[in-house]
Amino acid sequence: MADYREVTQEITQELTRTLSNISTHEVEQLTAEIQKAEKVFFVGVGRVLLSLKSIAKRLAHLGIKTYIVGQITEPAITEKDLLIVGSGSGETAFPLIIAKKAKQFNATVAHIGGNPQSSMRDYADLFVKIPVSTKLQLPGEIPSVQPMTSLFEQSLLILGDTIALLMVREKEMDMHALWKYHANLE
Amino acid sequence: MADYREVTQEITQELTRTLSNISTHEVEQLTAEIQKAEKVFFVGVGRVLLSLKSIAKRLAHLGIKTYIVGQITEPAITEKDLLIVGSGSGETAFPLIIAKKAKQFNATVAHIGGNPQSSMRDYADLFVKIPVSTKLQLPGEIPSVQPMTSLFEQSLLILGDTIALLMVREKEMDMHALWKYHANLE
Amino acid sequence: MADYREVTQEITQELTRTLSNISTHEVEQLTAEIQKAEKVFFVGVGRVLLSLKSIAKRLAHLGIKTYIVGQITEPAITEKDLLIVGSGSGETAFPLIIAKKAKQFNATVAHIGGNPQSSMRDYADLFVKIPVSTKLQLPGEIPSVQPMTSLFEQSLLILGDTIALLMVREKEMDMHALWKYHANLE
Amino acid sequence: MADYREVTQEITQELTRTLSNISTHEVEQLTAEIQKAEKVFFVGVGRVLLSLKSIAKRLAHLGIKTYIVGQITEPAITEKDLLIVGSGSGETAFPLIIAKKAKQFNATVAHIGGNPQSSMRDYADLFVKIPVSTKLQLPGEIPSVQPMTSLFEQSLLILGDTIALLMVREKEMDMHALWKYHANLE
Numbered sequence: 039m040a041d042y043r044e045v046t047q048e049i050t051q052e053l054t055r056t057l058s059n060i061s062t063h064e065v066e067q068l069t070a071e072i073q074k075a076e077k078v079f080f081v082g083v084g085r086v087l088l089s090l091k092s093i094a095k096r097l098a099h100l101g102i103k104t105y106i107v108g109q110i111t112e113p114a115i116t117e118k119d120l121l122i123v124g125s126g127s128g129e130t131a132f133p134l135i136i137a138k139k140a141k142q143f144n145a146t147v148a149h150i151g152g153n154p155q156s157s158m159r160d161y162a163d164l165f166v167k168i169p170v171s172t173k174l175q176l177p178g179e180i181p182s183v184q185p186m187t188s189l190f191e192q193s194l195l196i197l198g199d200t201i202a203l204l205m206v207r208e209k210e211m212d213m214h215a216l217w218k219y220h221a222n223l224e
Numbered sequence: 225m226a227d228y229r230e231v232t233q234e235i236t237q238e239l240t241r242t243l244s245n246i247s248t249h250e251v252e253q254l255t256a257e258i259q260k261a262e263k264v265f266f267v268g269v270g271r272v273l274l275s276l277k278s279i280a281k282r283l284a285h286l287g288i289k290t291y292i293v294g295q296i297t298e299p300a301i302t303e304k305d306l307l308i309v310g311s312g313s314g315e316t317a318f319p320l321i322i323a324k325k326a327k328q329f330n331a332t333v334a335h336i337g338g339n340p341q342s343s344m345r346d347y348a349d350l351f352v353k354i355p356v357s358t359k360l361q362l363p364g365e366i367p368s369v370q371p372m373t374s375l376f377e378q379s380l381l382i383l384g385d386t387i388a389l390l391m392v393r394e395k396e397m398d399m400h401a402l403w404k405y406h407a408n409l410e
Numbered sequence: 411m412a413d414y415r416e417v418t419q420e421i422t423q424e425l426t427r428t429l430s431n432i433s434t435h436e437v438e439q440l441t442a443e444i445q446k447a448e449k450v451f452f453v454g455v456g457r458v459l460l461s462l463k464s465i466a467k468r469l470a471h472l473g474i475k476t477y478i479v480g481q482i483t484e485p486a487i488t489e490k491d492l493l494i495v496g497s498g499s500g501e502t503a504f505p506l507i508i509a510k511k512a513k514q515f516n517a518t519v520a521h522i523g524g525n526p527q528s529s530m531r532d533y534a535d536l537f538v539k540i541p542v543s544t545k546l547q548l549p550g551e552i553p554s555v556q557p558m559t560s561l562f563e564q565s566l567l568i569l570g571d572t573i574a575l576l577m578v579r580e581k582e583m584d585m586h587a588l589w590k591y592h593a594n595l596e
Numbered sequence: 597m598a599d600y601r602e603v604t605q606e607i608t609q610e611l612t613r614t615l616s617n618i619s620t621h622e623v624e625q626l627t628a629e630i631q632k633a634e635k636v637f638f639v640g641v642g643r644v645l646l647s648l649k650s651i652a653k654r655l656a657h658l659g660i661k662t663y664i665v666g667q668i669t670e671p672a673i674t675e676k677d678l679l680i681v682g683s684g685s686g687e688t689a690f691p692l693i694i695a696k697k698a699k700q701f702n703a704t705v706a707h708i709g710g711n712p713q714s715s716m717r718d719y720a721d722l723f724v725k726i727p728v729s730t731k732l733q734l735p736g737e738i739p740s741v742q743p744m745t746s747l748f749e750q751s752l753l754i755l756g757d758t759i760a761l762l763m764v765r766e767k768e769m770d771m772h773a774l775w776k777y778h779a780n781l782e
Contacts, residue, residue: 040765042623043616046758050612053754057604065600079409083480083782088650091296092643096746098297106296108455110277111284112407121409130782131507139409139503185764185771186778188654188757195753196611199746200604206743207598213743220744221298223265223307223325224641224688226579228437232429232572239568240422244415251414269596269666274464278457282560294641316596321689371578371585372592374468374571381567382425385560386418392557393412399557406558410455410502451781463668470669478668482649483656484779493781511781593670594701595637595679595694 048183049192056170056193057200064166068122068148069201071164072102075120075146081107081136082124085191090124093198099219100205107136117144125149126170126190128156137161150197152190168193234369235378242356242379243386250352254308254334255387257350258288261306261332267293267322268310271377276310279384285405286391293322303330311335312356312376314342323347336383338376354379420555421564428542428565429572436538440494440520441573443536444474447492447518453479453508454496457563462496465570471591472577479508489516497521498542498562500528509533522569524562540565606741607750614728614751615758622724626680626706627759629722630660633678633704639665639694640682643749648682651756657777658763665694675702683707684728684748686714695719708755710748726751 072078078097080090087106094104105112107121115121121140123133128151137147141161149162152170159165170189171181182189206213258264264283266276273292280290291298293307301307307326311319314337323333327347335348338356345351356375357367368375392399444450450469452462459478466476477484479493487493493512497505500523509519513533521534524542531537542561543553554561578585630636636655638648645664652662663670665679673679679698683691686709695705699719707720710728717723728747729739740747764771 040762042618042620042758042762045761045765046615046618046754047612049754049758049761050608050615054605054608054612057608058601060600060604062600081409084779085650085653088646088653092646092749095296095643095646096744099744104297107407107409109295110281110292111290112409114404114406114408131511132504132782135503135507136409143408184757184761185654185769185774186657188760191650192754192757196604196607196750199742199750200600200607202746203603203607203742204598204600207603211743216743218300220300221293221642222300222329223267223293223298223322224690226576228432228434228572228576229430231575231579232432232568233426235568235572235575236422236426236429240419240426243418243422246414246418248414270593271464271467274460274467278460278563281457281460282557285558317693318596318690321693370571370575371468371583371588372471374574377464378568378571382418382421382564385556385564386414386421388560389417389421389556390412390414393417397557402557407456410504453781467668476669479779479781481667482653482664483662484781486776486778486780508781515780590672592672593665594672595639595665595670595697 052182052189053192053196056168056189057196059169060197061167064164065201067164068166069204071120071146071148072097072201073205076118077103077105077113079105079107079115079119079121081121081133083130083132086124086126086194089191089195089198090122092195096199096202099216100202100211101219115140115143115145119145121145121147123147123149123158123162124194125158126152126187128153128158134158150194168197238368238375239378239382242354242375243382245355246383247353250350251387253350254352255390257306257332257334258283258387259391262304263289263291263299265291265293265301265305265307267307267319269316269318272310272312272380275377275381275384276308278381282385282388285402286388286397287405301326301329301331305331307331307333309333309335309344309348310380311344312338312373314339314344320344336380354383424554424561425564425568428540428561429568431541432569433539436536437573439536440538441576443492443518443520444469444573445577448490449475449477449485451477451479451487451491451493453493453505455502455504458496458498458566461563461567461570462494464567468571468574471588472574472583473591487512487515487517491517493517493519495519495521495530495534496566497530498524498559500525500530506530522566540569610740610747611750611754614726614747615754617727618755619725622722623759625722626724627762629678629704629706630655630759631763634676635661635663635671637663637665637673637677637679639679639691641688641690644682644684644752647749647753647756648680650753654757654760657774658760658769659777673698673701673703677703679703679705681705681707681716681720682752683716684710684745686711686716692716708752726755
């Protein structure tokens with residue numbers, strides 16, 4: 039059997055490399071938009087959506103009003119709001135529809151993806167590139183050691199949690215006090 | 225093959241009978257608590273949870289702040305809030321835990337169920353009886369023609385929608401205007 | 411305050427009328443496709459999706475392999491499978507995309523809706539009409555006493571549960587034995 | 597503003613350290629149980645549940661039959677099945693109830709957590725320790741730089757994806773071929 043320690047090291051190495059190659063400027067732009075927005079909506083599919091949900095949950099604990107597109111009690115989006123789209127290829131049908139609609143309501147759209155030249159470009163006001171190989175296998179992409187788009191989904195989660203920690207430090211929040219925003223019924 | 229028209233008639237008849245046997249007084253109490261609460265939480269499992277989610281979604285369109293226990297961005301419950309528990313038997317483990325916790329935070333707990341003598345009685349401030357046969361097959365229960373607890377889940381949905389319509393009429397809401405509270409990204 | 415008993419009677423009356431006006435032939439076609447399919451997929455949004463999930467859950471208890479489009483562990487659709495689309499207007503963007511894709515994989519597509527002349531017509535192999543007023547307010551539609559599309563969502567749930575009961579009777583299933591297919595961890 | 601690159605480095609460092617301190621033996625035991633099981637169930641709450649769902653989804657692509665406790669079409673658990681519980685503290689109420697029930701049906705229970713001396717010990721057949729600080733702040737725990745239990749949730753996701761990659765290599769799967777198990781309707 040392949041060795042756990044060796045394999046987990048390969049994964050954390052490619053994850054670390056990917057995260058350190060994200061543009062600081064792009065992350066700062068996204069962070070600023072999150073803090074400026076009245077409400078922050080998230081859209082994605084599959085494991086990407088799961089990473090976005092984790093981000094939405096953590097940011098909610100920091101006092102940001104976050105919503106998942108399609109959730110039971112989703113408010114209307116307005117021009118004061120931000121839509122964060124997670125899509126490695128930038129070609130997934132459902133996020134494209136939602137991004138288009140969000141622009142019709144004059145919301146700001148941020149795309150976190152692997153491919154800056156995607157169809158999502160028509161709707162995105164800002165783009166944060168996670169430099170991983172996408173399903174499209176574009177030239178210059180470093181192939182991941184992992185199956186499918188695992189590396190994108192992992193990087194997305196850690197990127198979101200990095201933004202959360204940046205906000206905690208910038209606002210000098212008391213991390214222990216954060217539990218008060220947390221659901222207390224679980 | 226059994227005839228569609230005949231079978232759907234049997235179902236709507238038992239549904240109509242069940243709904244007309246719910247106590248007006250109990251429904252009025254529940255409606256008053258929903259309108260008084262700062263936030264309304266819902267808990268249940270399986271198809272009961274799906275009916276509760278539909279109710280939460282409709283009430284949100286009427287301006288009520290509704291949350292499903294366990295949803296991604298669930299706030300903390302307080303003594304100004306209402307927890308609505310859906311449980312036919314009143315013995316389902318997860319709702320019992322949540323109801324107990326909600327009482328620890330001094331929230332109001334409303335139980336919609338089939339059995340007033342259940343364990344949920346220890347936590348519920350009010351009880352709305354949907355008079356259907358429960359899994360426990362208590363004496364005096366009229367057996368449903370349908371499998372499992374379908375009749376309870378159907379009755380729960382229509383009860384919730386009746387409360388919504390009662391609120392629309394009482395407040396003389398413009399039903400067309402309700403769409404403005406609705407998600408606009410779907 | 412408007413009276414509970416009166417209002418619930420108005421609702422059950424329009425629900426009963428709607429269900430009794432669905433075509434027996436269309437229901438029989440849909441039931442036959444459900445029984446013929448290797449796997450049955452469901453797609454919809456909002457409260458319509460919640461009704462479809464309830465139907466999927468009940469049919470699963472009858473031994474049908476059911477899946478919600480977008481669920482965590484969703485298999486690939488094939489030409490042996492059925493996609494059931496719930497959409498009152500037949501114009502909702504997400505179900506339209508999914509129906510189009512399902513046809514590309516040669517799956518059978520059944521549309522349950524209010525409007526036979528919708529864009530969904532291009533993809534649907536069969537159509538079951540729930541004769542309710544849609545958001546589009548087509549000529550000849552009887553307006554519902556209820557807000558938004560509640561009547562469609564209620565009718566959809568009861569239609570699904572009627573199909574379940576038709577199957578129980580046709581196959582002479584022992585309704586008590588159905589609990590063995592049920593999740594036992596809740 | 598705190599610097600993105602610096603902060604993401606702190607996070608990937610503590611993530612890498614945590615993952616490299618998980619016992620190879622415990623991971624091998626868990627991997628063996630996953631491969632032996634007829635069906636694999638997952639239970640957790642909040643962000644832990646989101647990580648578990650990502651794992652379930654990836655393992656499903658490798659041909660493992662995975663289910664989330666509470667999902668719409670959840671089968672009954674049997675003595676041939678595995679329940680994987682994610683809970684940092686091992687004291688969360690809902691996973692404890694489910695683990696207890698799973699043992700009543702003689703399923704195997706694996707607990708992935710931070711605290712080996714928790715109440716979950718009464719039900720768990722095997723334990724995989726993710727060595728992070730838990731909410732309980734046990735002696736000897738290294739505090740995370742991140743708020744709440746982010747480090748646990750991140751480590752859990754990467755642990756699951758490491759197990760997936762171990763299985764891919766052990767079985768010499770063609771990673772490109774994995775897309776055939778993937779949902780094709782998104």
